[in-house]
Amino acid sequence: MTDYAIYDVFTATALEGNPLAVVFDADHLDEARMQAIAREFNLSETVFALKPDNPVHTARLRIFTTVRELPFAGHPTVGGAIALADRRLGGAVPDAGIDMVKMLEEPIGAVRCAVRINKGGGSGFAEFDLPRLSRQLEAEIEPADIGAALGLDPQEIGFENHRVSLWSAGVPYVLIPVHDMAAAAKAECNPALWERIAPMGDGQLAYAYLYCRGGVNHKASFHARMFAPGEGVAEDPATGSAAAALSGAIHQFDGMLDGNHPLVIEQGVEMGRPSLIHLHIDCAGGQVTHVRIGGQAVRIATGKLLV
Structure with a gap:
C-alpha cells in the first residue's frame, strides 16, 4: 500500500485552485505503473515522490499528466513541496508556523523551494526558484x-x-x-x-x-x-x-x-x-x-x- 494526498494548489480555499495528487514513497513503482496511476487520478498532473539521488536533497519528483511525464511543472512543485513538509511535520507545527527549505530533484534539474506551513497543517505557502529562465x-x-x-x-x-x-x-x-x-x-x-x-x-x-x-x-x-x-x-x-x-x-x-x-x-x-x-x-x-x-x-x- 502507498500513501497519497490530494491538494488544491495556488489557493487557500478547498475545492478551488488546481487539484494535485501526491504519491509518497513511490520508489517501488515503475514508469508504466506511475502513468497508469496518473490516468486513474485523472487530474491535470500527479506527482510521485521518490528518494533523492543526492542524499542532502529532500526528494526526487516525477510529474505525470494523464498521457506522459513532464520535465517540470509549477503546481506539482508547489503542492509537492508543501505535501512533503506536511508529511515530515506530522501536524507538529508551532503556533507561529514554521519555515523550511526543500531541494527537489526534477528532470529539468534541482529546484530550491522555500515552504511555510501554518498552524493546524493542511495548508501552506511555497515559492521556488525557476530552474530555467524563460x-x-x-x-x-x-x-x-x-x-x-x-x-x-x-x-x-x-x-x-x-x-x-x-x-x-x-x-x-x-x-x-x-x-x-x-x-x-x-x-x-x-x-x-x-x-x-x-x-x-x-x-x-x-x-x-x-x-x-x-x-x-x-x-x-x-x-x-x-x-x-x-x-x-x-x-x-x-x-x-x-x-x-x-x-x-x-x-x-x-x-x-x-x-x-x-x-x-x-x-x-x-x-x-x-x-x-x-x-x-x-x-x-x-x-x-x-x-x-x-x-x-x-x-x-x-x-x-x-x-
Missing part, C-alpha cells in the same frame, strides 16, 4: 490562425506592445495577449485546429496560454487561461510553468526596469476554480536574472493506493 523560441504564428483555433476575432488579439509569441522555461507555450477579460472569457479551444496550427518547442507541441491585464481579484496583475488538449486537459485552472514562460514575455514587451517586480496572475476564474500565482521577476543589466513562482495549497484528502 526564453523566446522561433516560430511563425499568424494571429488569424490563433483566433480561428480559439474562437477569437483577430482584432481581439494583442494589447499595447504585447504580441503573440512562443516562450518556454522548460514547457513551451504560445502566449496569446488579448484585449480584455471579455475576450479571454469567450475563448474556446478547438483541439483539432490547435494541433494543426500550434508550433513545436522543446520537442513538444506548444500549449495555448491567453492573458490580459487586470483580473476579478484586486491583487491580480494579469488574468489568464490555459488550454492543453493534447494532454487531455481541456482547460487548466492554474499553470505555474506557463507563468514561468510568461515572465520572459512580460520583461520583453513591458520593458521592465532593473529591480524586483512582484506580480500576481489570476487563472481558473472561468472554470469556477479561481487561482492566484505569485510571480517575482528580478532584472539587472536589462536582463531577467532570477524568477520565483509561489502560491498557497490546501490538503483536501488523504488515502492509500492498494496497487
Whole structure:
C-alpha cells in the first residue's frame, strides 16, 4: 500500500485552485505503473515522490499528466513541496508556523523551494526558484490562425506592445495577449485546429496560454487561461510553468526596469476554480536574472493506493 494526498494548489480555499495528487514513497513503482496511476487520478498532473539521488536533497519528483511525464511543472512543485513538509511535520507545527527549505530533484534539474506551513497543517505557502529562465523560441504564428483555433476575432488579439509569441522555461507555450477579460472569457479551444496550427518547442507541441491585464481579484496583475488538449486537459485552472514562460514575455514587451517586480496572475476564474500565482521577476543589466513562482495549497484528502 502507498500513501497519497490530494491538494488544491495556488489557493487557500478547498475545492478551488488546481487539484494535485501526491504519491509518497513511490520508489517501488515503475514508469508504466506511475502513468497508469496518473490516468486513474485523472487530474491535470500527479506527482510521485521518490528518494533523492543526492542524499542532502529532500526528494526526487516525477510529474505525470494523464498521457506522459513532464520535465517540470509549477503546481506539482508547489503542492509537492508543501505535501512533503506536511508529511515530515506530522501536524507538529508551532503556533507561529514554521519555515523550511526543500531541494527537489526534477528532470529539468534541482529546484530550491522555500515552504511555510501554518498552524493546524493542511495548508501552506511555497515559492521556488525557476530552474530555467524563460526564453523566446522561433516560430511563425499568424494571429488569424490563433483566433480561428480559439474562437477569437483577430482584432481581439494583442494589447499595447504585447504580441503573440512562443516562450518556454522548460514547457513551451504560445502566449496569446488579448484585449480584455471579455475576450479571454469567450475563448474556446478547438483541439483539432490547435494541433494543426500550434508550433513545436522543446520537442513538444506548444500549449495555448491567453492573458490580459487586470483580473476579478484586486491583487491580480494579469488574468489568464490555459488550454492543453493534447494532454487531455481541456482547460487548466492554474499553470505555474506557463507563468514561468510568461515572465520572459512580460520583461520583453513591458520593458521592465532593473529591480524586483512582484506580480500576481489570476487563472481558473472561468472554470469556477479561481487561482492566484505569485510571480517575482528580478532584472539587472536589462536582463531577467532570477524568477520565483509561489502560491498557497490546501490538503483536501488523504488515502492509500492498494496497487
